[in-house]
Every structure is written in C-alpha cells, then in structure tokens.
Amino acid sequence: MKKITGANLLRILLERQGIRTLPGIPGGAILPFYDALHGSAIRHVLARHEQGAGFIAQGMARVTGRAAACLATSGPGATNLLTAIADARLDSIPLVAITGQVPQALIGTDAFQEVDTYGLTLPITKHNFLVRSAAELLEVVPLAFELAESGRPGPVAIDVPKDVQNETIDIASLPEPGRRRPLPACPDEPISALAHLIAHAQRPVLYLGGGIIAADASSLARELAHRAAMPTVCTLMALGTIPPEDPLYMGMLGMHGTQGTNFLLEEADLVLAIGARFDDRATGKVAEFCPRATIAHIDIDPAEIGKLKTPFLGLVGDAADILGRLLKILPPQKRPAWLARATELRASYPLDHPPRSEDPLHPVNLCRFLGEQLPDDAIITTDVGQHQMWVAQAYPFRQPRTLLTSGGLGTMGFGLPAAIGAALAAPDRRVACVSGDGSILMNIQELATLAEENLPVAVLIFNNAHLGLVRQQQELFYRERYEASRFSSNPDFAAIARGFGVRGVHIDPNDDPLAEIANALAGEGPCVIDIPIHTTANVYPMVPPGAANRQMISKKSKPTHA
Amino acid sequence: MPKTTSPSAILELVVRNHPGTMSHITGMFARRAFNLEAIFVVPLPGGETSRILLHMAEEPKLVQVEKQLAKLHDVISVRHRTDLAPEIFSRLMDQIPGVSPAPTS
Numbered sequence: 001m002k003k004i005t006g007a008n009l010l011r012i013l014l015e016r017q018g019i020r021t022l023p024g025i026p027g028g029a030i031l032p033f034y035d036a037l038h039g040s041a042i043r044h045v046l047a048r049h050e051q052g053a054g055f056i057a058q059g060m061a062r063v064t065g066r067a068a069a070c071l072a073t074s075g076p077g078a079t080n081l082l083t084a085i086a087d088a089r090l091d092s093i094p095l096v097a098i099t100g101q102v103p104q105a106l107i108g109t110d111a112f113q114e115v116d117t118y119g120l121t122l123p124i125t126k127h128n129f130l131v132r133s134a135a136e137l138l139e140v141v142p143l144a145f146e147l148a149e150s151g152r153p154g155p156v157a158i159d160v161p162k163d164v165q166n167e168t169i170d171i172a173s174l175p176e177p178g179r180r181r182p183l184p185a186c187p188d189e190p191i192s193a194l195a196h197l198i199a200h201a202q203r204p205v206l207y208l209g210g211g212i213i214a215a216d217a218s219s220l221a222r223e224l225a226h227r228a229a230m231p232t233v234c235t236l237m238a239l240g241t242i243p244p245e246d247p248l249y250m251g252m253l254g255m256h257g258t259q260g261t262n263f264l265l266e267e268a269d270l271v272l273a274i275g276a277r278f279d280d281r282a283t284g285k286v287a288e289f290c291p292r293a294t295i296a297h298i299d300i301d302p303a304e305i306g307k308l309k310t311p312f313l314g315l316v317g318d319a320a321d322i323l324g325r326l327l328k329i330l331p332p333q334k335r336p337a338w339l340a341r342a343t344e345l346r347a348s349y350p351l352d353h354p355p356r357s358e359d360p361l362h363p364v365n366l367c368r369f370l371g372e373q374l375p376d377d378a379i380i381t382t383d384v385g386q387h388q389m390w391v392a393q394a395y396p397f398r399q400p401r402t403l404l405t406s407g408g409l410g411t412m413g414f415g416l417p418a419a420i421g422a423a424l425a426a427p428d429r430r431v432a433c434v435s436g437d438g439s440i441l442m443n444i445q446e447l448a449t450l451a452e453e454n455l456p457v458a459v460l461i462f463n464n465a466h467l468g469l470v471r472q473q474q475e476l477f478y479r480e481r482y483e484a485s486r487f488s489s490n491p492d493f494a495a496i497a498r499g500f501g502v503r504g505v506h507i508d509p510n511d512d513p514l515a516e517i518a519n520a521l522a523g524e525g526p527c528v529i530d531i532p533i534h535t536t537a538n539v540y541p542m543v544p545p546g547a548a549n550r551q552m553i554s555k556k557s558k559p560t561h562a
Numbered sequence: 563m564p565k566t567t568s569p570s571a572i573l574e575l576v577v578r579n580h581p582g583t584m585s586h587i588t589g590m591f592a593r594r595a596f597n598l599e600a601i602f603v604v605p606l607p608g609g610e611t612s613r614i615l616l617h618m619a620e621e622p623k624l625v626q627v628e629k630q631l632a633k634l635h636d637v638i639s640v641r642h643r644t645d646l647a648p649e650i651f652s653r654l655m656d657q658i659p660g661v662s663p664a665p666t667s
Binding site for chain 2: 118119122123126127128130147301302303306307
C-alpha cells in the first residue's frame with residue numbers, strides 16, 4: 001500500500017499512458033495537478049488561450065494517430081476548450097481533455113469559476129467523466145484513453161474537482177494503461193460480396209474519407225485502386241492518401257473539387273466509400289450524389305452505414321483489416337475504357353488559374369510553389385476559408401497525415417496551434433501553417449507559445465484583406481451585397497510577429513515575391529510570411545450550397561448580377 | 563383500445579446506472595433531432611444497472627437511433643420491443659395515484 005494524492009495519481013496515470021507533452025493553462029481549480037507536474041517526465045507547454053492548448057494537442061494527435069491530452073482550469077478554462085473538443089469530435093481525433101473543477105462541496109452553488117463542464121462537454125465528446133473520488137481515477141484515466149483511441153477515435157473529457165486532486169488515498173497497484181481495443185472482425189461473407197461487386201462493375205470509383213488515414217490503410221487503398229482499376233477520389237480529410245501523380249488519382253470531390261472528379265462520380269456504376277461519411281460538402285445534394293451507382297460502404301462506425309445514403313452493401317470494421325482480406329480474394333481487373341474516360345475527364349477540367357510567370361502570387365500558383373519548396377513529409381496545417389480550399393486543390397500532398405485541417409467543424413484559428421502541436425510531435429520535420437488574414441487573428445496569441453518553444457514553424461498568411469469565402473458567397477449568391485466581409489483596417493502581420501519575437505516578413509509583390517518567400521522559408525526557427533494576394537480572387541469551381549455536385553460554377557459560368 | 567396511427571417504436575435499454583446516463587441518452591435524441599415521446603426508467607436489482615423503455619415516434623429513424631444509442635458508453639444493450647405497444651406508457655401513468663388520466667384524442 002502506498003499513500004498518494006489524486007493529483008499525483010493523475011500525473012502517474014498520464015505518464016503511464018505515454019503522455020510526454022501536455023499543453024494547457026493553469027488556474028485555481030487545477031493547481032494541485034500543476035503542483036504534481038513539478039519534476040514529472042511530462043513537459044508542460046504553456047499555451048496562451050485554452051483553445052490554443054486544445055488545438056496543440058489535436059496537432060499532436062493528428063500527426064501521430066495516438067491520443068493526446070490537454071489541460072485547463074474550471075469555468076472559462078473549460079469553456080475555452082470546447083471548440084477544440086467539438087472540432088476533434090467532428091474530425092474523429094483522439095483527444096483527452098482534462099479540466100479542473102471547483103471542490104465537490106461547491107458544485108451547484110454558482111461558485112467562482114464554476115461551470116457545468118460535464119453538461120457542456122456531453123454532446124461534443126465520445127464520453128465524459130466527472131470524477132467523484134481519487135480512487136475513481138484508477139478506472140477513469142485508462143478508460144478515457146481506451147475510448148478515445150478505440151473504434152472511431154474521438155475526444156473524451158475528464159473533469160476533476162479540486163478536492164479529488166487533493167484527496168490522499170492508499171493504492172495497492174496501478175492499472176494497465178488504456179489501449180486501443182480491437183474490434184470484432186468483419187465477417188467473410190460481405191467481403192466476398194464486395195469482391196464480386198467490384199469484379200462485375202464496369203465503372204467503379206473509390207471514394208476515400210478521413211477514416212482511411214485513421215486506419216493507417218493508405219497503402220492498402222492504393223493497392224486496391226490499382227488491383228481493381230478504380231479511379232479514386234478523396235475527401236478533404238483523406239488528402240495525402242494517394243499522390244497527385246498517381247494515374248488513378250482524381251483529386252478532391254465536392255463543393256470545391258475539380259469538375260472532372262464530380263462528373264466521374266455522376267457516371268460511376270459502383271462507388272466504394274471507405275471511412276467517408278457522405279458529408280454535405282463532399283456529396284452536394286445527397287439525394288443526387290452518384291445517381292447511377294450502387295453504393296458499398298466500409299466504416300468502423302456502424303451508425304455511419306446508412307446514416308445519409310443507404311448502401312447496397314455495408315461492411316463494419318477496421319478498413320485495414322477489410323482491405324487486406326479483400327485484396328487476398330480480388331483478382332486483378334482491367335478497365336481500359338473506364339480508365340481512359342477518367343484520364344480524359346481529369347485532363348479536360350484542370351484547375352483554372354493563370355500561369356506562374358504572369359501571376360506568381362495567384363493562390364493556386366502559390367500552393368504549387370510551396371509544394372516545390374517543402375519536402376514530401378512536410379506537415380501543412382491550414383485555417384478555414386479560401387486559403388484552405390486552395391491548399392486542398394493545389395498543394396501536392398503525397399503522404400498521409402501531412403495535411404492537418406479542420407474539416408468537419410471548420411474552425412478558424414485551428415492552423416497555428418495545430419502547427420505547434422505537429423512540430424512538438426514531429427521535431428525532425430518541416431511544418432507550415434497556411435492561414436488567412438481573417439483566420440490567423442483568431443488564435444494569434446499562440447505566436448507567443450511558438451516563440452517560447454522556438455519551433456521550426458512557418459506561418460504563411462494569404463492576405464486578401466477579406467473574410468474571403470464569405471465575400472465569395474456574397475458575390476455569387478447574395479447579389480454582391482458585401483456585408484461584414486471586408487477589413488478596412490488590416491494589421492501589419494510582419495510587425496506583429498516581430499513583436500512576439502518571431503521573424504516576420506512582408507512579401508512585396510513587385511520584387512520577385514517567390515524568391516523572397518523561398519528565402520524566408522530557408523531561415524532558421526519560426527517565421528510569419530505575410531503574402532498579399534488578390535483581394536477578390538475566388539475559389540473555383542464551386543457547387544452552390546444545397547445544389548447537386550454536377551451544378552458547379554466555374555470562373556466562366558459564374559452568375560452575374562448586372 | 564385504438565392503436566396509434568403514427569408509426570412508432572419501443573426500445574428497451576440496459577444502461578449503467580450513474581449520474582449522467584440519462585443526460586447522455588436524452589441529449590442524443592435532442593442533438594440528432596429524434597423525437598422522444600415517452601421514457602420509463604427503473605433500477606435493476608443490485609443498483610449497478612437500470613432498465614429503460616423508450617417510446618419514439620418516427621419509425622423510419624429507428625435503425626439510426628438504435629445505432630447511435632449502442633455507441634453510448636453507458637448503454638449496455640438496445641432491443642427493439644416489437645411486442646409492446648405505446649399504450650403501456652399511459653397505462654403505467656394511470657396506475658400512479660393522483661396523476662390525472664392521459665387525455666384520449
């Protein structure tokens with residue numbers, strides 16, 4: 001038997017889970033735990049806003065695939081974490097959020113910095129806990145990590161009242177760390193049925209979602225595409241699964257996908273979705289998605305099968321396991337006519353953009369230039385908006401887990417802290433955050449964290465002095481009535497960076513801008529590169545919200561409001 | 563007694579009995595815009611688990627509701643009780659002294 005406080009027990013349990021880096025911000029109700037961190041193997045990273053701490057942890061989890069933890073105090077500390085937790089839920093990211101709570105005797109009394117963290121995190125977590133005794137930690141902490149990583153990954157919240165942290169208990173032994181629990185295997189029969197469907201299809205398409213990356217099944221997906229001669233489309237969350245040079249790769253589908261990609265899905269007679277959830281940004285009007293196709297759907301979450309589109313065949317299980325078994329029984333296919341059609345569609349609808357020599361700072365040219373400057377294993381984080389879609393369309397992602405982006409919740413402010421987390425988790429790799437002048441301001445305080453940690457993160461701001469995607473929607477769908485989308489005052493981001501102790505560079509468009517960017521990227525340590533782009537450039541093509549994917553607007557076909 | 567005309571279903575759950583379980587279940591219905599018509603909960607012997615009967619109005623969403631319920635960590639089992647009619651909830655209510663009978667329409 002050994003005497004131990006709840007705070008020390010929590011620290012030991014986290015150490016045993018392999019947690020070595022823990023972003024957070026202290027405050028009254030979590031101070032006993034911070035005291036227990038003193039001299040621990042865990043290195044605390046002091047964020048400047050709890051949402052930043054949550055996204056730093058997400059960056060770590062998205063790069064490694066393992067659950068990361070973050071820390072906040074009660075009340076505003078907990079509410080500030082909520083966006084990062086909800087974001088992890090929608091993108092299925094394993095995250096364990098630990099919050100302090102007022103002492104149990106004060107719960108329900110409207111005490112200082114008291115908020116119902118359990119109630120607030122309930123609808124945005126896989127599961128959540130309010131710990132009522134130090135002994136409960138022995139069960140709760142390993143279970144939280146097990147739940148976060150098992151099946152479809154997701155966030156788990158643990159709320160720990162201050163008296164629980166201070167309580168001293170006797171413990172005889174420590175529990176085993178919580179680990180990913182294996183799932184029941186998918187039976188053989190639907191896998192045989194799937195092999196039969198693929199072998200008898202004439203125009204099959206592989207539709208990959210973020211689940212293919214969560215399952216670490218990218219190479220199996222590529223093998224399937226080639227074995228079965230299936231052109232392959234990716235959602236935003238699956239980019240990096242298949243390199244753009246692969247002849248079977250058709251790019252991103254959906255609202256800002258290329259036209260050829262969306263037309264291919266119109267013609268398909270079989271669509272095999274793997275780890276994709278038929279999100280409205282990918283499918284457009286879901287009733288008219290893939291109108292000629294039989295749908296087969298592989299997902300680890302049984303509730304995703306048939307949630308939005310009833311498949312002919314649904315397979316529940318681990319994508320890597322199912323694909324491995326499918327490849328053993330699927331004979332190689334040849335579909336010269338269909339592959340030629342896919343190649344024709346891909347060639348017929350390239351991204352519409354001016355040549356680099358004419359317009360080097362056009363965002364599509366910029367993204368391709370960045371792809372040339374950075375190694376294939378560089379990690380790119382984005383914020384949310386036009387720059388995010390340009391990166392998705394034009395940056396050549398060649399490896400899984402190299403694009404970290406807020407796909408489901410679409411959180412502006414994700415990029416900078418996620419890049420810090422990525423750099424902490426992968427210290428030997430290049431990390432770049434592509435942001436916009438709107439998004440970067442939503443977590444710009446994390447430049448202080450970046451300076452303190454001195455991580456090799458380059459922040460590239462595509463600066464159009466607008467909330468660009470809002471402006472674009474107002475131009476296209478709200479009769480060019482621009483409301484609250486233009487910034488009449490825009491800060492000097494290079495000066496702001498220097499104020500935080502980070503190298504700051506403003507790119508002059510008239511002065512060999514690409515060479516300046518390359519020069520800035522070549523420097524040591526963190527930097528912010530402010531790049532002026534066209535103030536009114538739009539992301540094309542675009543499917544109007546609520547429309548079918550075939551109804552794409554291009555630069556040439558955009559509606560006019562003369 | 564006339565059968566209800568709207569298609570509906572009764573689900574029987576066995577759940578872990580601790581504070582928060584009911585919030586998880588009712589919260590899931592609210593969040594995903596599923597209609598919950600009636601709910602009846604009794605702890606099972608031992609107090610570790612409870613049995614819940616749920617009446618939901620829209621049968622087309624039944625499969626999705628069952629799957630979403632099964633995903634909740636505190637839900638141990640979900641069973642569709644095709645043998646039960648929704649009238650059992652009003653009959654249960656009628657047996658409680660001092661509760662006025664449910665209006666029949």
